[in-house]
Amino acid sequence: MGGLGGRAGRGGPAASQARRLKEPTELEIVAFERSHFASYSACGIPYWVGGDVPGRDELIARTPGEHRERGIDLRMRTEVVELDAARHGGGRVRSRDLESGAESWTDFDKLVIATGARPVRPSLPGIDAPGVHGVQTLDDGQALLDTLSRSTGRRAVVVGAGYIGVEMAEALLKHGYEVTVVNRGEQPMATLDPDMGRLVHEAMDGLGITTVNDSPVTAVLTGPDGRVRAVATDDAEYPADVVVLGIGVEPETTLARAAGLPLGAYGGLLTDLAMRVRGHEQVWAGGDCVEVLDLVSGRERHVPLGTHANKHGQIIGAGVGGGYATFPGVVGTAVSKVCDLEIARTGLREKDAREVGLRHVAVTVESTSRAGYYPDAAPMTVKMLAERGTGRLLGVQIVGREGAAKRVDIAAVALTAGMTVERMTSLDLGYAPPFSPVWDPVLVAARKAVAAVREAGY
Amino acid sequence: MGGLGGRAGRGGPAASQARRLKEPTELEIVAFERSHFASYSACGIPYWVGGDVPGRDELIARTPGEHRERGIDLRMRTEVVELDAARHGGGRVRSRDLESGAESWTDFDKLVIATGARPVRPSLPGIDAPGVHGVQTLDDGQALLDTLSRSTGRRAVVVGAGYIGVEMAEALLKHGYEVTVVNRGEQPMATLDPDMGRLVHEAMDGLGITTVNDSPVTAVLTGPDGRVRAVATDDAEYPADVVVLGIGVEPETTLARAAGLPLGAYGGLLTDLAMRVRGHEQVWAGGDCVEVLDLVSGRERHVPLGTHANKHGQIIGAGVGGGYATFPGVVGTAVSKVCDLEIARTGLREKDAREVGLRHVAVTVESTSRAGYYPDAAPMTVKMLAERGTGRLLGVQIVGREGAAKRVDIAAVALTAGMTVERMTSLDLGYAPPFSPVWDPVLVAARKAVAAVREAGY
Numbered sequence: 001m002g003g004l005g006g007r008a009g010r011g012g013p014a015a016s017q018a019r020r021l022k023e024p025t026e027l028e029i030v031a032f033e034r035s036h037f038a039s040y041s042a043c044g045i046p047y048w049v050g051g052d053v054p055g056r057d058e059l060i061a062r063t064p065g066e067h068r069e070r071g072i073d074l075r076m077r078t079e080v081v082e083l084d085a086a087r088h089g090g091g092r093v094r095s096r097d098l099e100s101g102a103e104s105w106t107d108f109d110k111l112v113i114a115t116g117a118r119p120v121r122p123s124l125p126g127i128d129a130p131g132v133h134g135v136q137t138l139d140d141g142q143a144l145l146d147t148l149s150r151s152t153g154r155r156a157v158v159v160g161a162g163y164i165g166v167e168m169a170e171a172l173l174k175h176g177y178e179v180t181v182v183n184r185g186e187q188p189m190a191t192l193d194p195d196m197g198r199l200v201h202e203a204m205d206g207l208g209i210t211t212v213n214d215s216p217v218t219a220v221l222t223g224p225d226g227r228v229r230a231v232a233t234d235d236a237e238y239p240a241d242v243v244v245l246g247i248g249v250e251p252e253t254t255l256a257r258a259a260g261l262p263l264g265a266y267g268g269l270l271t272d273l274a275m276r277v278r279g280h281e282q283v284w285a286g287g288d289c290v291e292v293l294d295l296v297s298g299r300e301r302h303v304p305l306g307t308h309a310n311k312h313g314q315i316i317g318a319g320v321g322g323g324y325a326t327f328p329g330v331v332g333t334a335v336s337k338v339c340d341l342e343i344a345r346t347g348l349r350e351k352d353a354r355e356v357g358l359r360h361v362a363v364t365v366e367s368t369s370r371a372g373y374y375p376d377a378a379p380m381t382v383k384m385l386a387e388r389g390t391g392r393l394l395g396v397q398i399v400g401r402e403g404a405a406k407r408v409d410i411a412a413v414a415l416t417a418g419m420t421v422e423r424m425t426s427l428d429l430g431y432a433p434p435f436s437p438v439w440d441p442v443l444v445a446a447r448k449a450v451a452a453v454r455e456a457g458y
Numbered sequence: 459m460g461g462l463g464g465r466a467g468r469g470g471p472a473a474s475q476a477r478r479l480k481e482p483t484e485l486e487i488v489a490f491e492r493s494h495f496a497s498y499s500a501c502g503i504p505y506w507v508g509g510d511v512p513g514r515d516e517l518i519a520r521t522p523g524e525h526r527e528r529g530i531d532l533r534m535r536t537e538v539v540e541l542d543a544a545r546h547g548g549g550r551v552r553s554r555d556l557e558s559g560a561e562s563w564t565d566f567d568k569l570v571i572a573t574g575a576r577p578v579r580p581s582l583p584g585i586d587a588p589g590v591h592g593v594q595t596l597d598d599g600q601a602l603l604d605t606l607s608r609s610t611g612r613r614a615v616v617v618g619a620g621y622i623g624v625e626m627a628e629a630l631l632k633h634g635y636e637v638t639v640v641n642r643g644e645q646p647m648a649t650l651d652p653d654m655g656r657l658v659h660e661a662m663d664g665l666g667i668t669t670v671n672d673s674p675v676t677a678v679l680t681g682p683d684g685r686v687r688a689v690a691t692d693d694a695e696y697p698a699d700v701v702v703l704g705i706g707v708e709p710e711t712t713l714a715r716a717a718g719l720p721l722g723a724y725g726g727l728l729t730d731l732a733m734r735v736r737g738h739e740q741v742w743a744g745g746d747c748v749e750v751l752d753l754v755s756g757r758e759r760h761v762p763l764g765t766h767a768n769k770h771g772q773i774i775g776a777g778v779g780g781g782y783a784t785f786p787g788v789v790g791t792a793v794s795k796v797c798d799l800e801i802a803r804t805g806l807r808e809k810d811a812r813e814v815g816l817r818h819v820a821v822t823v824e825s826t827s828r829a830g831y832y833p834d835a836a837p838m839t840v841k842m843l844a845e846r847g848t849g850r851l852l853g854v855q856i857v858g859r860e861g862a863a864k865r866v867d868i869a870a871v872a873l874t875a876g877m878t879v880e881r882m883t884s885l886d887l888g889y890a891p892p893f894s895p896v897w898d899p900v901l902v903a904a905r906k907a908v909a910a911v912r913e914a915g916y
Contacts, residue, residue: 041829041831041891041896043829043889043890043891043896044829044831044832044891047832047891047892052832052833052892053831053832053833053891058831059831163890305889306889306896307886307887307889307896307897308886310896310897311883311884314883314905326884327884328881328884330886331886332886333886333887333888333889334888334889334890335888335889335890335893335894336890337890337892337893342893344888346886346888371499371501371502373499373502373511373516373517374502374505374510374511375510375511403864405888405890405893406861406864406865406888406893406894407864407867408888409865409867409868409885409887409888409898410867410868410871412885412886412887412888413868413871413872413875413877413885413887414871414875416875416877416881416885416886417871417872417874417875417877419871419874419875423786423874425769425772426769426784426785426786427867427870427871427874428765428766428788428789428790428791428804428870428874429765429791429864429867429870429871430791430792430793430802430804430863430864430866430867430870431501431763431764431765431791431792431793432501432621432792432793432794432795432863433499433501433502433505433511434505434510434795435793435795435800435863435864436793436864438499438501438764438765438768439765439768440867447772
């Protein structure tokens with residue numbers, strides 16, 4: 001077996017799982033990782049930068065030494081630059097030692113591609129100026145922290161208002177910056193419908209974070225010292241001592257593309273249910289470099305989340321190790337927070353439903369996290385989409401405070417099971433005054449959705 | 459329509475829902491309530507007694523006046539003492555005005571029985587002594603608070619270690635009492651398996667609550683003033699200035715039994731899916747006085763919880779109002795807390811599975827509420843039961859701190875959908891470091907359960 005570690009070293013779970021199933025005498029595992037780090041939690045970087053997580057090492061799940069102790073021939077700072085995969089098994093990779101520049105070919109019987117994603121970095125003037133930071137890797141996080149500790153300025157601009165953008169806004173706020181989020185979209189969190197995104201916008205206002213919507217960045221402006229001084233849009237300039245790019249990522253599939261492997265509409269590798277690259281029985285791929293089946297829309301999507309990557313790793317490791325497991329797909333669950341505001345979504349947004357030809361009704365309800373009379377009951381807004389006619393649940397979005405985010409799991413399981421909103425109204429969810437109103441907010445939404453489905457007819 | 463309000467006034471939701479569907483000119487609604495209160499949250503009483511909820515009125519969902527404004531002829535302090543229901547609709551009830559003692563008959567076309575449950579009050583010597591309190595009604599709560607404010611003693615004994623028992627232990631702790639819970643069972647929380655109950659026991663120890671297991675109470679001992687002075691078991695005496703009974707409840711179906719209506723093994727009324735009393739098309743029953751179908755075991759059970767009672771009310775109100783809705787059953791979800799310890803369960807315990815002939819495997823895992831590196835990640839223990847062979851989920855129990863209780867909802871929905879633990883391992887649950895490890899604790903348990911199912915064979 002040869003492996004291609006991803007940027008975030010996500011080949012780790014696959015290699016570990018394969019090793020559990022096969023001894024080194026049965027299966028030789030070689031892993032290539034071009035960065036300085038093997039397995040770590042990229043999702044934790046905003047919290048490390050923000051100071052919630054005390055140090056970088058806390059994010060490291062497994063060091064190179066620990067991988068090697070488990071019988072994995074991990075080659076750090078070694079980049080795979082060419083891939084040659086035969087259709088019926090076997091092949092070879094050409095790798096380059098990034099320290100010495102030396103190159104060599106390594107043969108494999110089985111290959112795992114876990115090359116991850118790369119940040120979208122638009123080719124704007126000034127985008128590479130000092131003071132402009134991505135936050136995808138531990139190196140990125142360290143570079144940003146270095147800038148923050150050196151900077152005497154107090155104005156930060158975050159470009160992009162998705163998960164990374166809002167999490168970084170919080171992190172910069174904690175460093176005492178005046179934070180402006182410059183957002184291309186109609187509202188922050190484009191993974192929500194705009195009406196729910198507006199609630200996030202209002203809450204960010206309340207936290208002292210300025211959000212500018214409908215404003216694509218046109219340039220990063222630099223001062224006489226060459227460092228960033230502002231971010232420009234068509235209409236305005238936003239002064240900045242530091243700029244963080246939270247624009248999102250795209251699959252890192254350069255090698256796979258060159259090798260002629262099948263890619264989808266988003267540029268991610270296409271796999272079968274066992275995470276084998278389509279048409280290649282001995283090549284697996286997983287994590288942020290693949291597209292996954294969205295079980296609600298029936299389409300392939302690119303959903304770069306560590307939770308999926310870890311599941312893929314288990315499944316790939318089982319396959320490589322001679323076992324059997326499959327990944328049925330996702331329903332599109334994601335949770336995040338900005339300070340004490342919790343944001344969650346699963347399933348389809350209104351525009352997703354329209355795009356795949358699903359007629360739907362949408363309802364929104366206000367409820368609370370606890371019984372209304374219990375201390376610290378916090379408001380919670382739940383939006384629910386259901387298919388017209390059948391009443392099948394299509395999606396849920398939640399914005400609230402404590403207890404809002406993980407409530408979306410109820411809907412995630414219901415979506416997986418193909419439940420109707422009518423069936424959901426009688427779900428036997430946990431109730432006690434400190435944890436929920438007698439009708440859980442998700443059930444309140446389901447009841448309203450039932451009424452909307454009935455009223456809408458077919 | 460005539461109605462029989464329950465002790466906790468749970469006829470309210472049914473009456474309100476029926477009124478939404480039918481104008482007073484179409485449907486006359488008479489409701490009888492023997493207590494001083496109409497609709498209130500009995501589940502909130504421990505938190506009112508403990509001081510989390512500032513006053514009794516906070517627990518009142520709707521006053522008699524509010525019911526009357528909605529066109530419901532609510533007769534307070536009026537007890538129905540006889541019921542005469544014809545099999546094919548119609549009948550009459552005899553009621554007594556508890557103030558004047560006057561009695562009268564009221565005819566009905568449709569009847570709703572919402573008589574609730576009554577506390578189990580074992581016929582022990584001294585059980586009615588001053589200082590011994592139940593906590594089922596607002597009057598009970600007020601009486602207990604009066605005792606607590608008058609008492610100069612500082613020793614409290616709680617009899618019973620179920621939900622009410624542990625919640626009252628917390629409430630008494632907050633009043634500064636030394637609290638001893640005297641428990642008949644092997645561990646506290648008999649709704650959990652004993653191995654999980656032991657975790658609750660240990661946590662209660664840590665909170666300064668003494669729990670004595672395997673100790674049925676044999677008598678309540680009184681002093682020369684006739685007030686309670688101790689609780690006795692076969693082995694010991696536990697000094698007490700105040701005693702709270704948290705022994706549980708049983709269906710209040712005295713009237714229904716006398717009227718020849720069908721009762722189940724637990725003494726609760728038996729209904730069809732539309733909550734109509736079996737064999738009586740125009741008589742509905744719901745709330746704590748009925749038995750419900752347990753969807754996992756396929757058996758009728760008595761599950762006196764406000765969340766079910768409220769759902770029943772909606773369904774009954776729809777039926778009485780000429781609409782249509784059904785209650786498919788429960789999966790046995792319940793959550794509670796003692797101080798910051800959260801306790802949750804759904805589905806079957808090991809002994810339940812054995813009792814209904816289901817062969818099972820059981821696994822237990824330790825995980826955390828958040829990513830391990832994120833601040834305040836709290837330990838969480840998840841036990842999961844799955845059917846041998848098929849791998850179908852049978853039950854989940856969780857004991858932990860913040861974020862533990864409502865995680866059981868994931869399992870509640872999965873049980874409702876009849877999911878296997880294998881399918882659960884790929885559930886797309888919300889993940890971000892402040893909310894969950896990359897593998898949610900429920901998924902960690904599911905993975906271990908899959909392995910156990912495979913190992914166990916058929």
